[in-house]
Amino acid sequence: MARFVFLGRLRAFGDSTDMVLPPDVRTVSALLTWLGDRHPDFADACAGMRAQVAVNQTIVRDLLQPIADADEIAFLPPMSGG
C-alpha cells in the first residue's frame, strides 16, 4: 500500500492517505494520469500550482520514475520559506 502525503495548501485534500496502486500504475506519470481520472480537482490543483512530487522523500525529476506499493509519495506545492 502506498502512502500519499499532502503538504501546504494541498492539505485541503487530506494530510495523508494510504492507497493500493492499481497494477498498471507503476510510474509517476501513470500515477498522475490515474489521479487525474479519479480526482480531477486534486490533479487540477497540482497542475495549477506546479506542485512537485517526491517519492520516498526525494523530489522526482523524471516522470517515468518507477513507483511501488510500499512507497511514500508526497505532493509539494511551491515552497514559501519560513
Place this chain on the structure above:
Amino acid sequence: MNVRLTNTALDVGAELAAFVDGRTDAGALVNFVGYCRDATAGQPVDALFIDHYPNFSERQIAAIAEGICRRFEILDLRIVHRVGRIEPGEAIVLVAALSVHRGPAFDGVRMLMDYLKIDAPFWKQESGPDGARWIEPSAEDLARRTEVA
C-alpha cells in the same frame, strides 16, 4: 551542526548558551532571531502556521547549511525553526554561527537566513480577520534567490 524543527517556543538564551558551551576555538558568535509580526503589508496577522515535510525539510536545510559552512569557513551552525502555529511576538527562527573571526559568521548567517526565508521547504499560512491564506514566494523574493553550493 544542528538543525532542529520544533513546535514549541524557542528559548534563545538557552540555545545560544548550549551552542557555545565548551568552545575555545571560536572568536565570534553571530545570531539572528526572526519574530512573528502582527501585520503584513498593513494587514493584521493573528497567527502563522508553518507546515513542513518531516525529515525531508530537515535534510534539505542541513544540506544547504553544510554548503554555507564550507563556503565561509564557519566552525559550527545552529538552526532552530518553529513549525505549526505561531503567534505574533513569538520567535520563528534562530540561526547562529561560530567562526574564528566575525566576517564569516555574519556572512553565513545572512546567506542562511535568505535561504530559509525564500527557498526552505516550508509552506506558510497567515491567519487574520479575513481568514487564512497560504503565502507563496514573491517575484522579488525569487529574484533575490540565493545560490549556495
